[in-house]
Amino acid sequence: MVNYLCHVCDKTFPVDTTRYKCECENPLDLTQLKISFPLEEIARRDNNLWRYREALPIASEASIVSFNEGMTPLVPTSSSVCDHRLKLDFVFPTGSYKDRGASILLSKAQEVGIREIVEDSSGNAGAAIAAYSARAGIDCTIYCPSSTSTGKLTQISMYGAKLKLIEGSRTDTTQAVLQATGTTFYASHNWNPFFLEGTKTIAFEIAEQLGWKAPDGVICPVGFGSIYLGLYIGFNQLYDQGVITKIPRLLGVQSAACCPIYQAYHYNQPQIEKTTLGYDTLAEGIVSELPIRSQMIMEAMNSTDGEFTIVSEEEIEDGIKILARQGIYVEPTSAVVVKAFDHFVQTRTIRHDDLIVSILTGSGLKATDKLTEILSM
Numbered sequence: 001m002v003n004y005l006c007h008v009c010d011k012t013f014p015v016d017t018t019r020y021k022c023e024c025e026n027p028l029d030l031t032q033l034k035i036s037f038p039l040e041e042i043a044r045r046d047n048n049l050w051r052y053r054e055a056l057p058i059a060s061e062a063s064i065v066s067f068n069e070g071m072t073p074l075v076p077t078s079s080s081v082c083d084h085r086l087k088l089d090f091v092f093p094t095g096s097y098k099d100r101g102a103s104i105l106l107s108k109a110q111e112v113g114i115r116e117i118v119e120d121s122s123g124n125a126g127a128a129i130a131a132y133s134a135r136a137g138i139d140c141t142i143y144c145p146s147s148t149s150t151g152k153l154t155q156i157s158m159y160g161a162k163l164k165l166i167e168g169s170r171t172d173t174t175q176a177v178l179q180a181t182g183t184t185f186y187a188s189h190n191w192n193p194f195f196l197e198g199t200k201t202i203a204f205e206i207a208e209q210l211g212w213k214a215p216d217g218v219i220c221p222v223g224f225g226s227i228y229l230g231l232y233i234g235f236n237q238l239y240d241q242g243v244i245t246k247i248p249r250l251l252g253v254q255s256a257a258c259c260p261i262y263q264a265y266h267y268n269q270p271q272i273e274k275t276t277l278g279y280d281t282l283a284e285g286i287v288s289e290l291p292i293r294s295q296m297i298m299e300a301m302n303s304t305d306g307e308f309t310i311v312s313e314e315e316i317e318d319g320i321k322i323l324a325r326q327g328i329y330v331e332p333t334s335a336v337v338v339k340a341f342d343h344f345v346q347t348r349t350i351r352h353d354d355l356i357v358s359i360l361t362g363s364g365l366k367a368t369d370k371l372t373e374i375l376s377m
Protein backbone atom coordinates (compact mmCIF):
# COMPACT_ATOMS: atom_id res chain seq x y z
CA MET A 1 0.00 0.00 0.00
CA VAL A 2 1.34 3.42 -0.94
CA ASN A 3 1.94 5.91 1.91
CA TYR A 4 2.77 9.58 2.20
CA LEU A 5 6.50 10.24 2.57
CA CYS A 6 8.31 13.41 3.61
CA HIS A 7 11.56 13.71 1.72
CA VAL A 8 12.90 16.22 4.24
CA CYS A 9 12.59 14.17 7.45
CA ASP A 10 11.82 10.70 6.00
CA LYS A 11 8.60 10.30 8.02
CA THR A 12 5.75 8.29 6.48
CA PHE A 13 2.01 8.62 7.10
CA PRO A 14 -1.06 6.63 5.94
CA VAL A 15 -3.10 8.31 3.20
CA ASP A 16 -6.55 7.80 4.78
CA THR A 17 -6.28 10.78 7.14
CA THR A 18 -6.92 14.51 7.00
CA ARG A 19 -3.15 15.11 7.07
CA TYR A 20 -2.02 17.12 4.06
CA LYS A 21 1.55 18.04 5.02
CA CYS A 22 4.36 16.72 7.15
CA GLU A 23 4.85 17.61 10.83
CA CYS A 24 7.85 19.63 9.56
CA GLU A 25 5.42 21.68 7.36
CA ASN A 26 6.82 20.35 4.08
CA PRO A 27 4.64 18.90 1.31
CA LEU A 28 4.38 15.11 1.16
CA ASP A 29 5.34 12.79 -1.67
CA LEU A 30 4.52 9.12 -2.03
CA THR A 31 6.53 6.08 -1.01
CA GLN A 32 8.19 4.33 -3.93
CA LEU A 33 5.73 2.88 -6.43
CA LYS A 34 6.50 -0.29 -8.34
CA ILE A 35 5.68 0.74 -11.87
CA SER A 36 6.03 -0.72 -15.34
CA PHE A 37 5.12 0.12 -18.92
CA PRO A 38 3.99 -2.99 -20.82
CA LEU A 39 4.09 -1.17 -24.18
CA GLU A 40 2.40 -3.81 -26.35
CA GLU A 41 -0.43 -4.23 -23.90
CA ILE A 42 -0.82 -0.46 -23.48
CA ALA A 43 -1.25 -0.13 -27.27
CA ARG A 44 -4.30 -2.43 -27.14
CA ARG A 45 -6.05 -0.60 -24.31
CA ASP A 46 -8.73 2.11 -24.35
CA ASN A 47 -7.54 5.52 -25.44
CA ASN A 48 -7.50 7.22 -22.03
CA LEU A 49 -4.99 7.94 -19.27
CA TRP A 50 -5.89 4.76 -17.39
CA ARG A 51 -4.07 2.83 -20.13
CA TYR A 52 -0.93 3.47 -18.02
CA ARG A 53 -2.50 1.44 -15.23
CA GLU A 54 0.76 -0.09 -13.94
CA ALA A 55 2.18 3.40 -13.33
CA LEU A 56 -0.81 4.75 -11.39
CA PRO A 57 -1.08 4.38 -7.59
CA ILE A 58 -4.64 3.06 -7.38
CA ALA A 59 -4.89 -0.59 -6.32
CA SER A 60 -8.59 -1.34 -6.71
CA GLU A 61 -10.27 -1.14 -10.13
CA ALA A 62 -13.62 -0.56 -8.42
CA SER A 63 -12.39 2.73 -6.93
CA ILE A 64 -11.52 4.36 -10.24
CA VAL A 65 -13.39 7.63 -10.83
CA SER A 66 -13.14 8.37 -14.54
CA PHE A 67 -14.86 9.80 -17.61
CA ASN A 68 -12.41 7.96 -19.92
CA GLU A 69 -10.36 11.17 -19.95
CA GLY A 70 -6.95 11.67 -21.51
CA MET A 71 -4.99 10.96 -24.69
CA THR A 72 -5.60 14.54 -25.79
CA PRO A 73 -4.60 15.52 -29.36
CA LEU A 74 -1.00 16.37 -30.23
CA VAL A 75 -1.13 18.50 -33.38
CA PRO A 76 1.60 19.93 -35.63
CA THR A 77 2.00 23.69 -36.19
CA SER A 78 3.26 25.47 -39.30
CA SER A 79 6.32 26.81 -37.47
CA SER A 80 9.27 27.54 -39.74
CA VAL A 81 11.66 27.40 -36.78
CA CYS A 82 11.45 23.73 -35.83
CA ASP A 83 9.07 20.79 -35.42
CA HIS A 84 6.66 22.46 -32.97
CA ARG A 85 3.57 20.61 -31.82
CA LEU A 86 0.69 21.63 -29.60
CA LYS A 87 -0.75 19.33 -26.96
CA LEU A 88 -4.42 20.28 -26.76
CA ASP A 89 -4.72 19.50 -23.07
CA PHE A 90 -7.94 21.45 -22.68
CA VAL A 91 -9.78 18.66 -24.53
CA PHE A 92 -11.12 17.18 -21.31
CA PRO A 93 -14.58 16.67 -19.76
CA THR A 94 -14.28 19.85 -17.65
CA GLY A 95 -12.26 21.84 -20.22
CA SER A 96 -8.82 21.73 -18.59
CA TYR A 97 -5.91 19.35 -17.99
CA LYS A 98 -6.75 19.36 -14.29
CA ASP A 99 -9.01 16.37 -14.95
CA ARG A 100 -5.86 14.26 -15.04
CA GLY A 101 -5.12 15.03 -11.41
CA ALA A 102 -8.76 15.01 -10.32
CA SER A 103 -9.32 11.52 -11.71
CA ILE A 104 -6.41 10.02 -9.75
CA LEU A 105 -7.00 12.07 -6.58
CA LEU A 106 -10.73 11.29 -6.37
CA SER A 107 -10.03 7.62 -7.15
CA LYS A 108 -7.67 7.57 -4.18
CA ALA A 109 -10.24 9.33 -1.98
CA GLN A 110 -12.80 6.71 -3.05
CA GLU A 111 -10.34 3.89 -2.38
CA VAL A 112 -9.69 4.97 1.21
CA GLY A 113 -13.36 5.69 1.94
CA ILE A 114 -13.38 9.49 2.10
CA ARG A 115 -16.88 10.99 1.77
CA GLU A 116 -16.22 14.70 2.08
CA ILE A 117 -13.49 16.97 0.68
CA VAL A 118 -12.47 20.63 0.53
CA GLU A 119 -10.27 22.30 -2.10
CA ASP A 120 -9.09 25.80 -3.04
CA SER A 121 -8.47 26.86 -6.60
CA SER A 122 -8.17 29.73 -9.03
CA GLY A 123 -10.99 27.95 -10.93
CA ASN A 124 -9.96 25.07 -13.18
CA ALA A 125 -8.79 22.65 -10.51
CA GLY A 126 -11.92 23.48 -8.52
CA ALA A 127 -14.11 22.65 -11.52
CA ALA A 128 -12.26 19.37 -12.10
CA ILE A 129 -12.41 18.33 -8.42
CA ALA A 130 -16.12 19.28 -8.30
CA ALA A 131 -16.94 17.23 -11.41
CA TYR A 132 -15.09 14.11 -10.26
CA SER A 133 -16.61 14.45 -6.77
CA ALA A 134 -20.04 14.50 -8.41
CA ARG A 135 -19.08 11.39 -10.38
CA ALA A 136 -17.95 9.67 -7.16
CA GLY A 137 -20.84 10.90 -5.00
CA ILE A 138 -18.41 12.66 -2.64
CA ASP A 139 -19.46 15.86 -0.86
CA CYS A 140 -17.33 18.76 -2.11
CA THR A 141 -16.66 22.36 -1.07
CA ILE A 142 -14.49 24.64 -3.25
CA TYR A 143 -12.87 27.91 -2.13
CA CYS A 144 -12.12 30.42 -4.93
CA PRO A 145 -10.91 34.02 -5.12
CA SER A 146 -13.92 36.26 -5.79
CA SER A 147 -12.16 37.57 -8.92
CA THR A 148 -12.31 34.15 -10.65
CA SER A 149 -13.89 34.05 -14.14
CA THR A 150 -17.68 33.71 -13.98
CA GLY A 151 -17.58 30.72 -16.33
CA LYS A 152 -15.47 28.72 -13.89
CA LEU A 153 -17.57 29.67 -10.85
CA THR A 154 -20.81 28.73 -12.62
CA GLN A 155 -19.27 25.44 -13.69
CA ILE A 156 -18.23 24.57 -10.11
CA SER A 157 -21.68 25.38 -8.71
CA MET A 158 -23.46 23.53 -11.50
CA TYR A 159 -21.61 20.33 -10.55
CA GLY A 160 -23.27 20.63 -7.13
CA ALA A 161 -20.20 21.67 -5.15
CA LYS A 162 -20.57 24.24 -2.38
CA LEU A 163 -18.74 27.38 -3.47
CA LYS A 164 -17.01 29.74 -1.00
CA LEU A 165 -15.87 33.01 -2.53
CA ILE A 166 -12.95 34.70 -0.77
CA GLU A 167 -12.15 38.40 -1.14
CA GLY A 168 -8.47 39.22 -1.60
CA SER A 169 -5.60 37.33 -3.15
CA ARG A 170 -5.12 33.69 -4.17
CA THR A 171 -3.07 33.33 -0.97
CA ASP A 172 -6.03 34.59 1.11
CA THR A 173 -8.14 31.83 -0.45
CA THR A 174 -5.64 29.20 0.67
CA GLN A 175 -5.60 30.69 4.18
CA ALA A 176 -9.40 30.38 4.29
CA VAL A 177 -9.52 26.75 3.22
CA LEU A 178 -6.84 25.71 5.70
CA GLN A 179 -9.27 26.45 8.55
CA ALA A 180 -11.50 23.63 7.23
CA THR A 181 -8.73 21.07 6.79
CA GLY A 182 -8.57 20.01 10.42
CA THR A 183 -11.67 17.88 10.06
CA THR A 184 -12.09 17.39 6.29
CA PHE A 185 -9.90 15.75 3.63
CA TYR A 186 -8.01 18.50 1.78
CA ALA A 187 -8.11 17.44 -1.87
CA SER A 188 -5.53 20.05 -2.75
CA HIS A 189 -4.12 20.01 -6.25
CA ASN A 190 -1.04 21.73 -4.84
CA TRP A 191 -0.44 19.82 -1.60
CA ASN A 192 -1.76 16.36 -2.42
CA PRO A 193 0.81 14.21 -4.27
CA PHE A 194 -1.89 12.07 -5.91
CA PHE A 195 -2.78 15.06 -8.11
CA LEU A 196 0.73 14.98 -9.62
CA GLU A 197 0.29 11.23 -10.19
CA GLY A 198 -2.44 12.30 -12.60
CA THR A 199 -0.66 15.18 -14.29
CA LYS A 200 2.40 12.97 -14.94
CA THR A 201 0.30 11.09 -17.52
CA ILE A 202 0.76 14.05 -19.86
CA ALA A 203 4.41 12.95 -20.22
CA PHE A 204 3.36 9.36 -20.93
CA GLU A 205 0.94 10.51 -23.63
CA ILE A 206 3.43 12.84 -25.33
CA ALA A 207 6.05 10.06 -25.42
CA GLU A 208 3.58 7.49 -26.74
CA GLN A 209 2.23 9.90 -29.38
CA LEU A 210 5.81 10.44 -30.58
CA GLY A 211 6.38 6.68 -30.89
CA TRP A 212 7.75 6.31 -27.33
CA LYS A 213 10.28 9.08 -27.78
CA ALA A 214 10.89 12.20 -25.71
CA PRO A 215 10.74 15.62 -27.39
CA ASP A 216 13.71 17.98 -26.97
CA GLY A 217 11.73 20.46 -24.92
CA VAL A 218 8.27 21.02 -23.46
CA ILE A 219 6.85 24.51 -22.87
CA CYS A 220 4.11 24.96 -20.26
CA PRO A 221 2.53 27.66 -18.09
CA VAL A 222 3.71 27.48 -14.46
CA GLY A 223 1.97 28.81 -11.35
CA PHE A 224 2.11 26.20 -8.59
CA GLY A 225 3.77 23.84 -11.06
CA SER A 226 1.32 20.96 -11.38
CA ILE A 227 2.09 20.41 -15.08
CA TYR A 228 5.77 21.24 -14.78
CA LEU A 229 6.22 18.74 -11.94
CA GLY A 230 3.92 16.20 -13.59
CA LEU A 231 6.13 16.34 -16.69
CA TYR A 232 9.22 15.95 -14.52
CA ILE A 233 7.86 12.92 -12.67
CA GLY A 234 6.39 11.31 -15.79
CA PHE A 235 9.41 11.65 -18.07
CA ASN A 236 11.70 10.46 -15.26
CA GLN A 237 9.60 7.33 -14.74
CA LEU A 238 9.72 6.58 -18.48
CA TYR A 239 13.48 7.14 -18.45
CA ASP A 240 14.03 4.97 -15.37
CA GLN A 241 12.12 2.12 -17.04
CA GLY A 242 14.19 2.46 -20.22
CA VAL A 243 11.21 3.54 -22.34
CA ILE A 244 12.84 6.83 -23.41
CA THR A 245 16.54 7.64 -23.68
CA LYS A 246 16.54 11.27 -22.54
CA ILE A 247 14.53 13.72 -20.44
CA PRO A 248 13.28 16.81 -22.32
CA ARG A 249 14.23 20.29 -21.22
CA LEU A 250 11.34 21.69 -19.19
CA LEU A 251 10.64 25.27 -20.27
CA GLY A 252 8.32 27.18 -17.95
CA VAL A 253 6.35 30.38 -18.55
CA GLN A 254 5.03 32.80 -15.94
CA SER A 255 3.07 36.03 -16.15
CA ALA A 256 5.29 39.09 -15.60
CA ALA A 257 2.67 40.11 -13.00
CA CYS A 258 3.70 37.28 -10.68
CA CYS A 259 6.89 35.38 -11.42
CA PRO A 260 8.78 34.06 -8.37
CA ILE A 261 10.18 31.08 -10.27
CA TYR A 262 11.37 33.18 -13.19
CA GLN A 263 13.12 35.49 -10.72
CA ALA A 264 14.93 32.59 -9.06
CA TYR A 265 15.98 31.36 -12.51
CA HIS A 266 16.94 34.76 -13.89
CA TYR A 267 18.91 35.93 -10.86
CA ASN A 268 20.38 32.49 -10.23
CA GLN A 269 18.96 32.33 -6.70
CA PRO A 270 19.38 29.06 -4.76
CA GLN A 271 15.68 29.02 -3.92
CA ILE A 272 12.38 30.58 -4.92
CA GLU A 273 11.43 33.66 -2.88
CA LYS A 274 7.88 34.90 -2.33
CA THR A 275 6.79 37.72 -4.63
CA THR A 276 3.54 39.65 -4.49
CA LEU A 277 1.16 40.02 -7.41
CA GLY A 278 2.22 43.21 -9.21
CA TYR A 279 -1.04 43.82 -11.10
CA ASP A 280 -4.12 41.87 -12.15
CA THR A 281 -3.12 39.51 -14.93
CA LEU A 282 -5.17 37.81 -17.62
CA ALA A 283 -3.32 34.62 -16.74
CA GLU A 284 -5.32 34.06 -13.55
CA GLY A 285 -4.56 30.33 -13.54
CA ILE A 286 -0.82 30.78 -12.89
CA VAL A 287 -0.86 33.37 -10.13
CA SER A 288 1.19 31.88 -7.31
CA GLU A 289 3.21 34.14 -5.06
CA LEU A 290 5.18 31.21 -3.64
CA PRO A 291 4.65 27.70 -5.05
CA ILE A 292 4.25 25.05 -2.36
CA ARG A 293 6.59 22.59 -4.08
CA SER A 294 9.30 25.21 -4.69
CA GLN A 295 12.17 22.85 -3.92
CA MET A 296 10.96 20.27 -6.39
CA ILE A 297 10.43 22.92 -9.10
CA MET A 298 14.06 24.03 -8.67
CA GLU A 299 15.19 20.41 -8.84
CA ALA A 300 13.13 19.83 -12.02
CA MET A 301 14.52 22.99 -13.63
CA ASN A 302 18.14 22.25 -12.71
CA SER A 303 18.16 18.57 -13.56
CA THR A 304 16.46 18.99 -16.97
CA ASP A 305 18.53 22.03 -17.95
CA GLY A 306 15.21 23.84 -17.84
CA GLU A 307 14.59 27.53 -18.39
CA PHE A 308 11.92 30.08 -17.52
CA THR A 309 10.57 33.16 -19.23
CA ILE A 310 7.86 35.73 -18.56
CA VAL A 311 5.20 37.29 -20.78
CA SER A 312 3.44 40.66 -20.61
CA GLU A 313 -0.33 41.19 -20.79
CA GLU A 314 0.05 42.37 -24.38
CA GLU A 315 1.91 39.20 -25.27
CA ILE A 316 -0.79 37.08 -23.64
CA GLU A 317 -3.47 38.85 -25.74
CA ASP A 318 -1.41 38.31 -28.89
CA GLY A 319 -1.05 34.65 -28.01
CA ILE A 320 -4.81 34.22 -27.62
CA LYS A 321 -5.45 35.80 -31.01
CA ILE A 322 -2.68 33.91 -32.82
CA LEU A 323 -4.04 30.58 -31.58
CA ALA A 324 -7.66 31.48 -32.27
CA ARG A 325 -6.83 32.40 -35.88
CA GLN A 326 -5.57 28.82 -36.21
CA GLY A 327 -8.86 27.49 -34.84
CA ILE A 328 -7.61 26.93 -31.29
CA TYR A 329 -9.66 28.66 -28.59
CA VAL A 330 -7.92 28.75 -25.21
CA GLU A 331 -8.19 30.73 -22.02
CA PRO A 332 -5.61 33.50 -21.40
CA THR A 333 -3.50 31.39 -19.01
CA SER A 334 -2.87 28.84 -21.78
CA ALA A 335 -1.91 31.48 -24.33
CA VAL A 336 1.29 32.40 -22.46
CA VAL A 337 3.14 29.62 -24.30
CA VAL A 338 2.84 31.33 -27.72
CA LYS A 339 5.17 34.27 -27.08
CA ALA A 340 7.26 32.15 -24.72
CA PHE A 341 8.14 29.97 -27.72
CA ASP A 342 9.42 33.10 -29.51
CA HIS A 343 11.47 34.09 -26.45
CA PHE A 344 13.10 30.66 -26.31
CA VAL A 345 13.91 30.90 -30.01
CA GLN A 346 15.52 34.33 -29.47
CA THR A 347 17.67 33.00 -26.63
CA ARG A 348 18.65 30.00 -28.82
CA THR A 349 17.18 27.66 -26.24
CA ILE A 350 15.13 26.26 -29.13
CA ARG A 351 17.10 25.27 -32.24
CA HIS A 352 16.17 24.32 -35.77
CA ASP A 353 16.43 20.57 -35.42
CA ASP A 354 14.44 20.49 -32.15
CA LEU A 355 11.11 18.81 -31.54
CA ILE A 356 9.20 21.04 -29.14
CA VAL A 357 5.80 20.45 -27.53
CA SER A 358 3.77 23.35 -26.10
CA ILE A 359 0.95 22.52 -23.72
CA LEU A 360 -2.41 24.28 -23.94
CA THR A 361 -4.11 23.88 -20.61
CA GLY A 362 -7.62 25.37 -20.54
CA SER A 363 -10.53 26.02 -22.89
CA GLY A 364 -11.45 29.55 -23.96
CA LEU A 365 -15.08 28.72 -23.15
CA LYS A 366 -14.17 29.08 -19.46
CA ALA A 367 -13.19 32.72 -19.79
CA THR A 368 -15.87 34.21 -22.03
CA ASP A 369 -16.06 37.39 -19.91
CA LYS A 370 -12.34 38.13 -20.18
CA LEU A 371 -12.11 37.12 -23.85
CA THR A 372 -15.08 39.32 -24.76
CA GLU A 373 -13.22 42.30 -23.30
CA ILE A 374 -10.11 41.49 -25.36
CA LEU A 375 -12.19 41.17 -28.51
CA SER A 376 -13.74 44.61 -28.01
CA MET A 377 -10.36 46.35 -27.48
Ligand SMILES: [Zn+2]
Pocket: 006, 007, 008, 009, 010, 011, 022, 023, 024, 025, 026
Ligand atom coordinates in the same frame (compact mmCIF):
# COMPACT_ATOMS: atom_id res chain seq x y z
ZN1 LIG B 1 8.91 16.21 7.21
